[in-house]
Amino acid sequence: MYCEETTVNELKSFYRKYPTIKFAKGEVIFQQNEVPAHVYAIKSGVVKVSNLSADGVDQLISFEIIDDIVPICWAFSKTTKALFYYQAYTDCEFYIMSKEVFEAHMANNVGFANAMLSRQVSSYVGNMLQVDALEKTRAYTKLLYTFRYLCLRYGRDIRRDLVKIYVPLTQQEIANTTGLTRETTTLELKKLREQKILSVRRKYYTVDTSKLNAQIDDEYDPGIDVSMLTKVV
Structure with a gap:
């Protein structure tokens, strides 16, 4: 491999x-x-x-x-x-x-x-996950799937079931990524923080993937290891 x-x-x-x-x-x-x-x-x-x-x-x-x-x-x-x-x-x-x-x-x-091919395949899989997130109709669900995509594309494990996303994200950027309004994004992010699914410090989000998985109606990681998609930061 x-x-x-x-x-x-x-x-x-x-x-x-x-x-x-x-x-x-x-x-x-x-x-x-x-x-x-x-x-x-x-x-x-x-x-x-x-x-x-x-x-x-x-x-x-x-x-x-x-x-x-x-x-x-x-x-x-x-x-x-x-x-x-x-x-x-x-x-x-x-x-x-x-x-x-x-x-x-x-x-x-x-x-x-081979290294470039591996890199581009990882990006392709990440892009498919992003499209999957965008197709969700409910704002809350859309954000759940978006953070799954962000974890797999830009995240690194910091301990078991805890992934840090190494791209600093404003609420406006998250709104732009999902196609939601800034107001809706702010409201739904608050719900995710209250449920301890994610936390944020200086624009860097950390996600509890176990709690995220419990909210998503398919597997968080169906045979995909985080290290297979993300880059060393």
Whole structure:
């Protein structure tokens, strides 16, 4: 089995050969429809990926974290431009390399190619869980499934049945993620805190997955280990 530790080691051994660049929180990394000059691999920090509509509405798509590649679609030649808007959600540092170097290493290094495949499959599974959460109709249920997705995509076990989500989230960002209003999100989050399903400190949420599981009408982790999806932070 291609484990997470192997994946991380393969990626880091390649990335660390290249120079780095820093962006402060809030700085734009790539504009939507921009033609990037380089492939960026995240060394530290969190990148917000969003879709900026013609009328200026910023719709959150996802977050990218340590060792992720941005912009991923352009790096793999699936688009000719940055598909979305990329912004430093926290202070960030990136390894930078040419697209040609990235593609050549993918083609000539089986270990690195397997590591990238493992990474993208994890992201794909996470995206399916996000869609599953969005399809729930009740606000309370939608948040339960959203936190399941966040735990599996961005969380790390800190002890048995307790997962910390390593992306700082405001209530507005959670509202944007779920499509709920800020007011509804605030109300439903209060219910989750009162039931000790989650707690928050400085925008970082910790989730009791045992209590979360008791509220969800399917299995919390149907054969998926948290470490199979999340990245080392």
